[in-house]
Amino acid sequence: MSHTKLENKLAVNKYDVDRDVHITINEDMCKGCSLHPCLYICPAQCYKQASDGHIIFSYEGCLECGSCRIACDYGAINWSLPRGGFGICYEYG
Protein backbone atom coordinates (compact mmCIF):
# COMPACT_ATOMS: atom_id res chain seq x y z
CA MET A 1 0.00 0.00 0.00
CA SER A 2 1.34 3.43 -0.83
CA HIS A 3 0.46 6.56 1.11
CA THR A 4 -3.27 6.94 1.02
CA LYS A 5 -4.56 10.40 0.34
CA LEU A 6 -6.74 11.71 3.12
CA GLU A 7 -9.65 12.45 0.81
CA ASN A 8 -9.57 8.83 -0.34
CA LYS A 9 -9.55 7.65 3.25
CA LEU A 10 -12.55 9.79 4.12
CA ALA A 11 -14.29 8.65 0.96
CA VAL A 12 -14.48 5.05 2.20
CA ASN A 13 -16.22 6.18 5.38
CA LYS A 14 -19.96 6.33 5.66
CA TYR A 15 -21.52 9.64 6.62
CA ASP A 16 -25.03 10.97 6.88
CA VAL A 17 -24.25 14.60 6.28
CA ASP A 18 -26.63 17.04 7.94
CA ARG A 19 -27.61 20.31 6.30
CA ASP A 20 -26.68 22.09 9.54
CA VAL A 21 -23.05 22.88 10.37
CA HIS A 22 -22.20 21.49 13.82
CA ILE A 23 -18.96 23.44 14.35
CA THR A 24 -18.44 27.14 13.74
CA ILE A 25 -15.47 29.41 14.27
CA ASN A 26 -15.55 32.62 16.24
CA GLU A 27 -13.46 34.78 13.93
CA ASP A 28 -12.67 37.47 16.48
CA MET A 29 -11.16 34.94 18.87
CA CYS A 30 -9.50 33.02 16.04
CA LYS A 31 -7.71 36.18 14.87
CA GLY A 32 -5.58 36.27 18.02
CA CYS A 33 -4.01 32.91 17.22
CA SER A 34 -0.98 32.63 14.99
CA LEU A 35 -0.25 28.90 15.33
CA HIS A 36 -3.63 27.49 14.32
CA PRO A 37 -3.20 23.97 15.75
CA CYS A 38 -6.61 23.16 14.21
CA LEU A 39 -4.90 23.00 10.79
CA TYR A 40 -2.83 19.92 11.68
CA ILE A 41 -4.53 18.46 14.76
CA CYS A 42 -7.73 17.53 12.94
CA PRO A 43 -7.28 13.95 11.68
CA ALA A 44 -9.73 14.67 8.86
CA GLN A 45 -8.20 18.06 7.98
CA CYS A 46 -11.52 19.78 8.24
CA TYR A 47 -9.77 23.09 8.91
CA LYS A 48 -8.23 25.02 6.04
CA GLN A 49 -6.70 28.47 5.87
CA ALA A 50 -8.06 30.74 3.17
CA SER A 51 -5.75 33.04 1.22
CA ASP A 52 -6.80 35.97 3.40
CA GLY A 53 -5.73 34.06 6.52
CA HIS A 54 -9.21 33.12 7.72
CA ILE A 55 -9.74 29.61 9.04
CA ILE A 56 -12.55 27.78 7.30
CA PHE A 57 -14.17 24.65 8.70
CA SER A 58 -15.75 22.12 6.38
CA TYR A 59 -17.79 19.75 8.50
CA GLU A 60 -18.56 16.99 6.01
CA GLY A 61 -15.54 14.79 6.76
CA CYS A 62 -15.55 15.37 10.53
CA LEU A 63 -14.79 12.23 12.57
CA GLU A 64 -16.24 13.84 15.71
CA CYS A 65 -13.14 13.19 17.82
CA GLY A 66 -13.19 16.65 19.40
CA SER A 67 -9.41 17.18 19.18
CA CYS A 68 -9.90 20.66 17.71
CA ARG A 69 -11.99 21.83 20.62
CA ILE A 70 -9.35 20.77 23.15
CA ALA A 71 -6.35 21.93 21.10
CA CYS A 72 -7.72 25.42 20.49
CA ASP A 73 -6.33 27.63 23.24
CA TYR A 74 -8.37 30.60 22.14
CA GLY A 75 -11.78 29.04 22.65
CA ALA A 76 -12.53 30.06 19.06
CA ILE A 77 -14.24 26.81 18.13
CA ASN A 78 -17.95 26.62 18.89
CA TRP A 79 -17.94 22.86 19.09
CA SER A 80 -20.89 20.55 19.17
CA LEU A 81 -21.70 17.14 17.83
CA PRO A 82 -23.90 16.69 14.77
CA ARG A 83 -27.60 16.26 15.40
CA GLY A 84 -28.69 12.78 16.43
CA GLY A 85 -28.45 10.29 13.56
CA PHE A 86 -26.16 12.49 11.46
CA GLY A 87 -22.41 12.60 10.94
CA ILE A 88 -19.92 9.75 10.84
CA CYS A 89 -21.39 6.27 10.83
CA TYR A 90 -18.76 3.62 11.55
CA GLU A 91 -19.41 0.17 10.16
CA TYR A 92 -16.35 -1.50 11.70
CA GLY A 93 -15.21 0.67 14.60
Next chain:
Amino acid sequence: MEQKFDAIVVGAGLAGLACAYKLANSGLNVLVMERGKFAGAKNTWGGAFYGPVLYDLISPLWKEMPIERYLVRHVLSFVSEGQCFSVSSESEPSNSPPHNGFSLLRSRFDKWFAQKVSQAGAIIACGIEASDLIWDGPDIRGVKSGNETFHADVVVACDGVHSILARKAGLRGELKPIEVKLGVKEIISLPSETIEQRFNLSGDEGISMQFVGSCTKGLPGGAFIYTNKQSLSVGIVVQLNALVENKSSANDLLEDFKQSWPVKKLIRGGELKEYSAHLIPVSGINMMPHLCTNGLLVAGDAAALVVGTGLILEGGNFAAASGIAAAQTVLKCKEKGDFSVKSLSYYQKLLEDSFVLQDLKTFKKAPHFLENQRIYNEYPDLLCSLMQKVLTNDGQPRTTTWRLAREQMKGKVSLPQVAKDIVQAMSSI
Protein backbone atom coordinates in the same frame (compact mmCIF):
# COMPACT_ATOMS: atom_id res chain seq x y z
CA MET B 1 -48.91 12.10 31.19
CA GLU B 2 -45.44 11.65 29.87
CA GLN B 3 -43.80 8.29 30.46
CA LYS B 4 -41.24 8.21 33.24
CA PHE B 5 -38.42 5.69 33.14
CA ASP B 6 -36.73 4.02 36.07
CA ALA B 7 -33.41 4.89 34.46
CA ILE B 8 -32.09 6.62 31.37
CA VAL B 9 -28.74 5.44 30.11
CA VAL B 10 -27.06 7.89 27.74
CA GLY B 11 -24.70 6.33 25.23
CA ALA B 12 -24.77 2.83 23.76
CA GLY B 13 -21.12 1.95 24.26
CA LEU B 14 -19.72 -0.76 26.49
CA ALA B 15 -20.54 1.09 29.73
CA GLY B 16 -24.06 2.07 28.70
CA LEU B 17 -25.01 -1.28 27.21
CA ALA B 18 -23.61 -3.30 30.14
CA CYS B 19 -25.54 -1.04 32.52
CA ALA B 20 -28.79 -1.22 30.55
CA TYR B 21 -28.50 -5.00 30.11
CA LYS B 22 -28.27 -5.55 33.84
CA LEU B 23 -31.05 -3.09 34.63
CA ALA B 24 -33.41 -4.48 32.00
CA ASN B 25 -32.75 -8.04 33.16
CA SER B 26 -33.66 -6.96 36.67
CA GLY B 27 -37.03 -5.77 35.40
CA LEU B 28 -36.43 -2.03 35.34
CA ASN B 29 -37.95 0.23 32.76
CA VAL B 30 -34.86 1.51 30.93
CA LEU B 31 -34.32 3.94 28.07
CA VAL B 32 -30.99 3.95 26.25
CA MET B 33 -30.39 7.15 24.27
CA GLU B 34 -27.79 6.91 21.52
CA ARG B 35 -26.84 9.78 19.21
CA GLY B 36 -25.61 7.47 16.46
CA LYS B 37 -27.89 6.16 13.75
CA PHE B 38 -27.50 2.78 15.42
CA ALA B 39 -25.66 1.54 18.50
CA GLY B 40 -21.97 1.42 17.60
CA ALA B 41 -22.16 3.99 14.80
CA LYS B 42 -20.01 6.46 16.75
CA ASN B 43 -17.81 3.95 18.52
CA THR B 44 -14.26 3.06 17.64
CA TRP B 45 -11.22 1.90 19.60
CA GLY B 46 -7.88 0.17 19.13
CA GLY B 47 -8.99 -3.28 19.29
CA ALA B 48 -9.20 -5.66 22.22
CA PHE B 49 -11.25 -6.49 25.29
CA TYR B 50 -9.51 -8.04 28.30
CA GLY B 51 -10.71 -9.97 31.31
CA PRO B 52 -13.86 -11.78 32.43
CA VAL B 53 -16.24 -8.82 32.90
CA LEU B 54 -18.29 -9.34 29.74
CA TYR B 55 -18.31 -13.10 30.13
CA ASP B 56 -19.67 -12.83 33.65
CA LEU B 57 -22.44 -10.56 32.38
CA ILE B 58 -23.49 -12.31 29.18
CA SER B 59 -22.08 -15.85 29.34
CA PRO B 60 -25.28 -17.48 27.97
CA LEU B 61 -24.83 -15.39 24.80
CA TRP B 62 -21.13 -16.06 24.50
CA LYS B 63 -21.26 -18.35 21.48
CA GLU B 64 -23.17 -15.89 19.34
CA MET B 65 -21.06 -12.89 20.33
CA PRO B 66 -19.34 -11.32 17.30
CA ILE B 67 -15.80 -11.81 18.59
CA GLU B 68 -13.09 -11.31 15.97
CA ARG B 69 -10.09 -13.27 17.29
CA TYR B 70 -8.80 -14.57 20.64
CA LEU B 71 -5.45 -13.09 21.55
CA VAL B 72 -2.78 -15.74 21.90
CA ARG B 73 0.24 -13.54 21.31
CA HIS B 74 1.24 -10.07 22.43
CA VAL B 75 4.19 -8.41 20.80
CA LEU B 76 5.84 -5.23 22.04
CA SER B 77 8.24 -3.76 19.51
CA PHE B 78 10.71 -0.94 19.98
CA VAL B 79 11.26 0.67 16.62
CA SER B 80 14.03 2.90 15.41
CA GLU B 81 14.65 3.96 11.80
CA GLY B 82 15.25 0.73 9.90
CA GLN B 83 15.46 -1.38 13.05
CA CYS B 84 13.07 -3.17 15.34
CA PHE B 85 13.51 -5.02 18.65
CA SER B 86 10.53 -7.06 19.79
CA VAL B 87 9.43 -8.93 22.87
CA SER B 88 6.77 -11.53 22.26
CA SER B 89 4.62 -13.22 24.88
CA GLU B 90 2.63 -16.24 23.87
CA SER B 91 0.54 -18.75 25.74
CA GLU B 92 -0.93 -22.04 24.66
CA PRO B 93 -4.40 -21.22 23.33
CA SER B 94 -7.18 -22.03 25.75
CA ASN B 95 -10.41 -23.14 24.17
CA SER B 96 -12.56 -22.12 27.07
CA PRO B 97 -14.03 -18.70 27.58
CA PRO B 98 -13.66 -16.03 28.82
CA HIS B 99 -10.17 -16.09 27.21
CA ASN B 100 -7.73 -13.49 28.40
CA GLY B 101 -8.35 -11.10 25.56
CA PHE B 102 -10.10 -10.88 22.24
CA SER B 103 -10.36 -8.39 19.41
CA LEU B 104 -13.70 -6.78 18.68
CA LEU B 105 -14.91 -4.34 16.03
CA ARG B 106 -16.95 -1.97 18.09
CA SER B 107 -19.51 -0.91 15.56
CA ARG B 108 -20.48 -4.53 14.96
CA PHE B 109 -20.17 -5.66 18.53
CA ASP B 110 -22.11 -2.76 20.04
CA LYS B 111 -24.87 -3.18 17.46
CA TRP B 112 -25.20 -6.84 18.44
CA PHE B 113 -25.03 -6.08 22.16
CA ALA B 114 -27.72 -3.41 21.80
CA GLN B 115 -30.04 -6.00 20.23
CA LYS B 116 -29.56 -8.20 23.28
CA VAL B 117 -30.22 -5.27 25.59
CA SER B 118 -33.37 -4.54 23.63
CA GLN B 119 -34.45 -8.19 23.88
CA ALA B 120 -33.91 -7.94 27.64
CA GLY B 121 -36.59 -5.24 27.65
CA ALA B 122 -34.80 -1.91 27.41
CA ILE B 123 -35.82 0.68 24.83
CA ILE B 124 -32.90 1.62 22.59
CA ALA B 125 -33.57 5.01 21.03
CA CYS B 126 -31.00 5.74 18.33
CA GLY B 127 -30.42 8.99 16.48
CA ILE B 128 -31.25 11.00 19.61
CA GLU B 129 -28.59 13.10 21.26
CA ALA B 130 -28.85 13.99 24.94
CA SER B 131 -28.19 17.71 24.91
CA ASP B 132 -29.01 18.73 28.45
CA LEU B 133 -30.25 17.63 31.85
CA ILE B 134 -33.63 18.22 33.47
CA TRP B 135 -33.23 19.76 36.90
CA ASP B 136 -35.61 19.92 39.82
CA GLY B 137 -33.78 22.15 42.28
CA PRO B 138 -30.54 20.32 43.05
CA ASP B 139 -31.79 17.04 41.59
CA ILE B 140 -31.42 15.67 38.07
CA ARG B 141 -34.69 14.20 36.86
CA GLY B 142 -34.01 13.29 33.27
CA VAL B 143 -32.55 14.34 29.97
CA LYS B 144 -33.42 16.82 27.23
CA SER B 145 -32.91 16.25 23.55
CA GLY B 146 -33.61 19.53 21.81
CA ASN B 147 -37.17 20.39 22.81
CA GLU B 148 -38.03 16.88 23.91
CA THR B 149 -37.82 15.82 27.53
CA PHE B 150 -37.29 12.34 28.96
CA HIS B 151 -37.91 11.84 32.68
CA ALA B 152 -36.38 9.23 34.95
CA ASP B 153 -35.44 8.56 38.57
CA VAL B 154 -31.81 8.42 37.60
CA VAL B 155 -29.58 9.15 34.60
CA VAL B 156 -26.42 7.15 33.86
CA ALA B 157 -24.06 9.24 31.72
CA CYS B 158 -22.08 6.89 29.49
CA ASP B 159 -21.69 9.55 26.82
CA GLY B 160 -17.99 9.15 26.18
CA VAL B 161 -14.80 11.09 26.64
CA HIS B 162 -16.39 14.52 26.04
CA SER B 163 -19.32 13.70 28.35
CA ILE B 164 -21.60 16.64 27.81
CA LEU B 165 -23.81 15.48 30.66
CA ALA B 166 -21.02 15.21 33.27
CA ARG B 167 -20.04 18.76 32.32
CA LYS B 168 -23.62 20.05 32.47
CA ALA B 169 -23.93 18.42 35.89
CA GLY B 170 -20.85 20.32 37.04
CA LEU B 171 -18.93 17.12 37.77
CA ARG B 172 -15.98 18.00 35.58
CA GLY B 173 -14.40 20.82 33.66
CA GLU B 174 -12.91 20.99 30.19
CA LEU B 175 -10.42 18.37 29.06
CA LYS B 176 -6.81 19.48 28.72
CA PRO B 177 -4.57 18.40 25.81
CA ILE B 178 -2.23 16.60 28.24
CA GLU B 179 -5.10 14.48 29.55
CA VAL B 180 -5.99 12.85 26.25
CA LYS B 181 -4.40 10.90 23.45
CA LEU B 182 -5.67 11.07 19.90
CA GLY B 183 -6.03 7.68 18.25
CA VAL B 184 -6.43 7.27 14.50
CA LYS B 185 -7.04 3.88 12.97
CA GLU B 186 -7.56 2.16 9.67
CA ILE B 187 -9.40 -1.04 9.05
CA ILE B 188 -7.49 -2.86 6.33
CA SER B 189 -9.17 -5.93 4.94
CA LEU B 190 -7.27 -9.08 4.02
CA PRO B 191 -8.45 -12.68 3.51
CA SER B 192 -8.41 -14.62 6.79
CA GLU B 193 -5.93 -17.17 5.37
CA THR B 194 -3.51 -14.36 4.53
CA ILE B 195 -3.80 -12.97 8.05
CA GLU B 196 -3.20 -16.42 9.55
CA GLN B 197 -0.15 -17.00 7.34
CA ARG B 198 1.41 -13.59 7.89
CA PHE B 199 0.94 -13.59 11.64
CA ASN B 200 1.43 -17.33 12.16
CA LEU B 201 -2.04 -17.89 13.56
CA SER B 202 -4.53 -20.67 13.16
CA GLY B 203 -8.33 -20.67 13.36
CA ASP B 204 -9.67 -18.01 15.70
CA GLU B 205 -6.26 -17.07 17.08
CA GLY B 206 -5.28 -13.44 17.08
CA ILE B 207 -2.40 -11.19 17.92
CA SER B 208 -1.93 -7.78 19.46
CA MET B 209 1.13 -5.78 18.44
CA GLN B 210 2.26 -2.56 20.09
CA PHE B 211 5.04 -0.36 18.72
CA VAL B 212 7.03 2.30 20.57
CA GLY B 213 9.63 4.67 19.17
CA SER B 214 10.08 6.10 15.71
CA CYS B 215 6.48 5.18 14.76
CA THR B 216 5.38 8.34 16.58
CA LYS B 217 8.56 10.25 15.61
CA GLY B 218 9.48 10.12 19.28
CA LEU B 219 6.25 11.70 20.54
CA PRO B 220 4.60 10.13 23.61
CA GLY B 221 2.32 7.41 22.32
CA GLY B 222 2.61 4.35 20.16
CA ALA B 223 1.25 2.38 17.28
CA PHE B 224 -0.72 -0.84 17.16
CA ILE B 225 -1.93 -3.67 15.00
CA TYR B 226 -4.75 -6.00 16.02
CA THR B 227 -5.91 -8.91 13.91
CA ASN B 228 -9.60 -9.26 13.22
CA LYS B 229 -11.24 -12.14 11.34
CA GLN B 230 -10.80 -10.63 7.90
CA SER B 231 -9.11 -7.36 8.58
CA LEU B 232 -6.36 -5.64 10.52
CA SER B 233 -6.83 -2.67 12.84
CA VAL B 234 -3.79 -0.49 12.27
CA GLY B 235 -3.42 2.70 14.23
CA ILE B 236 -1.43 5.36 16.01
CA VAL B 237 -2.12 6.88 19.41
CA VAL B 238 -0.37 10.13 20.41
CA GLN B 239 -0.58 12.55 23.29
CA LEU B 240 -2.64 15.51 22.05
CA ASN B 241 -0.41 18.19 23.60
CA ALA B 242 2.64 16.63 21.90
CA LEU B 243 0.90 16.80 18.50
CA VAL B 244 0.07 20.45 19.13
CA GLU B 245 3.57 21.36 20.31
CA ASN B 246 5.28 19.56 17.44
CA LYS B 247 2.80 20.65 14.80
CA SER B 248 2.30 17.02 13.89
CA SER B 249 -0.62 15.32 12.25
CA ALA B 250 -1.71 11.94 13.58
CA ASN B 251 -2.80 10.96 10.09
CA ASP B 252 0.69 11.68 8.69
CA LEU B 253 2.20 9.53 11.46
CA LEU B 254 -0.20 6.73 10.60
CA GLU B 255 0.66 6.93 6.91
CA ASP B 256 4.39 6.78 7.71
CA PHE B 257 3.81 3.89 10.11
CA LYS B 258 2.03 1.94 7.35
CA GLN B 259 4.98 2.59 5.06
CA SER B 260 7.61 1.52 7.61
CA TRP B 261 9.18 -1.81 6.71
CA PRO B 262 8.00 -3.92 9.67
CA VAL B 263 4.41 -2.93 8.89
CA LYS B 264 4.39 -2.58 5.12
CA LYS B 265 4.80 -6.31 4.57
CA LEU B 266 2.04 -7.12 7.05
CA ILE B 267 -0.60 -4.96 5.38
CA ARG B 268 0.52 -5.55 1.78
CA GLY B 269 -2.35 -6.04 -0.65
CA GLY B 270 -4.92 -5.01 1.94
CA GLU B 271 -7.86 -2.78 1.15
CA LEU B 272 -8.78 0.24 3.24
CA LYS B 273 -12.28 -0.15 4.64
CA GLU B 274 -12.56 2.57 7.24
CA TYR B 275 -10.65 5.45 8.78
CA SER B 276 -11.61 6.49 12.29
CA ALA B 277 -10.43 8.82 15.03
CA HIS B 278 -11.14 9.01 18.71
CA LEU B 279 -9.85 10.72 21.85
CA ILE B 280 -8.78 8.55 24.77
CA PRO B 281 -8.76 9.89 28.33
CA VAL B 282 -5.31 8.87 29.59
CA SER B 283 -4.68 10.70 32.83
CA GLY B 284 -6.51 8.05 34.82
CA ILE B 285 -7.52 8.85 38.34
CA ASN B 286 -5.81 12.26 38.10
CA MET B 287 -8.51 13.46 35.70
CA MET B 288 -11.42 11.41 37.02
CA PRO B 289 -14.51 13.56 37.64
CA HIS B 290 -16.87 13.18 40.60
CA LEU B 291 -18.70 9.98 39.78
CA CYS B 292 -22.18 10.94 40.97
CA THR B 293 -24.51 13.71 41.96
CA ASN B 294 -28.21 13.80 42.82
CA GLY B 295 -29.88 11.65 40.17
CA LEU B 296 -26.80 11.08 38.01
CA LEU B 297 -24.00 8.52 37.70
CA VAL B 298 -21.04 8.71 35.30
CA ALA B 299 -19.43 5.60 33.77
CA GLY B 300 -16.88 4.51 31.16
CA ASP B 301 -14.82 7.04 29.20
CA ALA B 302 -17.11 9.79 30.52
CA ALA B 303 -15.54 9.04 33.91
CA ALA B 304 -12.05 8.62 32.35
CA LEU B 305 -11.87 5.00 33.49
CA VAL B 306 -8.95 3.90 31.32
CA VAL B 307 -5.62 2.33 32.28
CA GLY B 308 -2.65 2.75 29.96
CA THR B 309 0.81 1.80 31.14
CA GLY B 310 2.39 1.05 27.80
CA LEU B 311 2.14 -2.64 28.67
CA ILE B 312 -1.48 -2.63 29.77
CA LEU B 313 -3.93 -0.74 27.52
CA GLU B 314 -7.44 -1.25 28.80
CA GLY B 315 -10.64 0.75 28.75
CA GLY B 316 -13.41 -1.53 27.52
CA ASN B 317 -13.42 -3.73 30.60
CA PHE B 318 -13.34 -0.67 32.86
CA ALA B 319 -16.28 0.76 30.95
CA ALA B 320 -18.32 -2.45 31.18
CA ALA B 321 -17.45 -2.96 34.87
CA SER B 322 -18.39 0.61 35.74
CA GLY B 323 -21.66 0.25 33.80
CA ILE B 324 -22.49 -2.88 35.79
CA ALA B 325 -21.59 -1.17 39.08
CA ALA B 326 -23.83 1.75 38.08
CA ALA B 327 -26.67 -0.72 37.45
CA GLN B 328 -26.14 -2.38 40.85
CA THR B 329 -26.25 1.05 42.44
CA VAL B 330 -29.46 2.00 40.64
CA LEU B 331 -31.08 -1.26 41.74
CA LYS B 332 -30.11 -0.68 45.37
CA CYS B 333 -31.24 2.95 45.32
CA LYS B 334 -34.53 1.98 43.71
CA GLU B 335 -35.28 -0.35 46.63
CA LYS B 336 -34.78 2.56 48.99
CA GLY B 337 -36.48 5.03 46.65
CA ASP B 338 -33.56 7.35 47.23
CA PHE B 339 -31.44 8.68 44.35
CA SER B 340 -29.65 11.39 46.30
CA VAL B 341 -25.90 11.77 45.92
CA LYS B 342 -25.49 10.14 49.33
CA SER B 343 -27.42 7.08 48.28
CA LEU B 344 -25.81 6.92 44.81
CA SER B 345 -22.33 7.16 46.31
CA TYR B 346 -22.62 3.39 46.78
CA TYR B 347 -21.35 3.40 43.18
CA GLN B 348 -18.04 4.88 44.29
CA LYS B 349 -17.75 2.18 46.95
CA LEU B 350 -18.44 -0.60 44.45
CA LEU B 351 -15.76 0.74 42.11
CA GLU B 352 -13.31 1.12 44.99
CA ASP B 353 -13.90 -2.50 45.98
CA SER B 354 -13.36 -3.73 42.41
CA PHE B 355 -10.42 -3.67 40.05
CA VAL B 356 -11.74 -0.46 38.48
CA LEU B 357 -10.58 2.11 41.01
CA GLN B 358 -7.94 -0.15 42.52
CA ASP B 359 -6.16 -0.44 39.16
CA LEU B 360 -6.55 3.26 38.51
CA LYS B 361 -4.90 3.91 41.89
CA THR B 362 -2.19 1.29 41.34
CA PHE B 363 -1.22 2.93 38.05
CA LYS B 364 -1.75 6.48 39.23
CA LYS B 365 1.82 7.45 38.33
CA ALA B 366 1.78 5.80 34.90
CA PRO B 367 0.51 8.84 32.95
CA HIS B 368 3.34 10.99 34.31
CA PHE B 369 5.91 8.24 33.72
CA LEU B 370 4.75 7.91 30.11
CA GLU B 371 5.51 11.59 29.47
CA ASN B 372 9.23 10.72 29.66
CA GLN B 373 10.59 11.45 26.17
CA ARG B 374 13.41 8.89 26.52
CA ILE B 375 10.85 6.06 26.29
CA TYR B 376 10.07 7.11 22.72
CA ASN B 377 13.50 8.30 21.57
CA GLU B 378 16.70 7.17 23.29
CA TYR B 379 15.53 3.80 24.62
CA PRO B 380 14.08 2.36 21.40
CA ASP B 381 17.18 3.59 19.54
CA LEU B 382 19.48 2.03 22.15
CA LEU B 383 17.68 -1.30 22.29
CA CYS B 384 17.56 -1.61 18.50
CA SER B 385 21.16 -0.59 17.87
CA LEU B 386 22.48 -2.67 20.77
CA MET B 387 20.81 -5.87 19.54
CA GLN B 388 21.97 -5.08 16.04
CA LYS B 389 25.57 -4.78 17.28
CA VAL B 390 25.33 -7.94 19.40
CA LEU B 391 23.99 -9.97 16.49
CA THR B 392 26.20 -8.57 13.74
CA ASN B 393 29.32 -10.55 12.86
CA ASP B 394 31.65 -8.32 10.86
CA GLY B 395 34.63 -10.64 11.16
CA GLN B 396 36.21 -8.56 13.94
CA PRO B 397 36.82 -9.73 17.53
CA ARG B 398 33.69 -9.38 19.70
CA THR B 399 33.10 -7.58 22.96
CA THR B 400 30.63 -8.15 25.80
CA THR B 401 27.02 -6.98 25.50
CA TRP B 402 27.44 -4.71 28.50
CA ARG B 403 30.41 -2.94 26.94
CA LEU B 404 28.49 -2.51 23.72
CA ALA B 405 25.62 -1.08 25.69
CA ARG B 406 27.87 1.46 27.37
CA GLU B 407 29.27 2.47 23.98
CA GLN B 408 25.78 2.91 22.56
CA MET B 409 24.71 4.99 25.52
CA LYS B 410 27.61 7.41 25.20
CA GLY B 411 26.38 10.95 24.58
CA LYS B 412 22.74 9.80 24.58
CA VAL B 413 21.83 8.82 28.09
CA SER B 414 23.79 8.39 31.33
CA LEU B 415 23.78 5.32 33.54
CA PRO B 416 22.28 7.19 36.55
CA GLN B 417 19.56 8.48 34.23
CA VAL B 418 18.71 4.93 33.11
CA ALA B 419 18.73 3.72 36.70
CA LYS B 420 16.40 6.56 37.69
CA ASP B 421 14.01 5.74 34.84
CA ILE B 422 13.99 2.06 35.78
CA VAL B 423 13.18 2.89 39.38
CA GLN B 424 10.39 5.17 38.20
CA ALA B 425 9.07 2.44 35.89
CA MET B 426 9.05 -0.01 38.77
CA SER B 427 6.73 2.17 40.83
CA SER B 428 4.57 3.39 37.91
CA ILE B 429 3.79 0.56 35.56
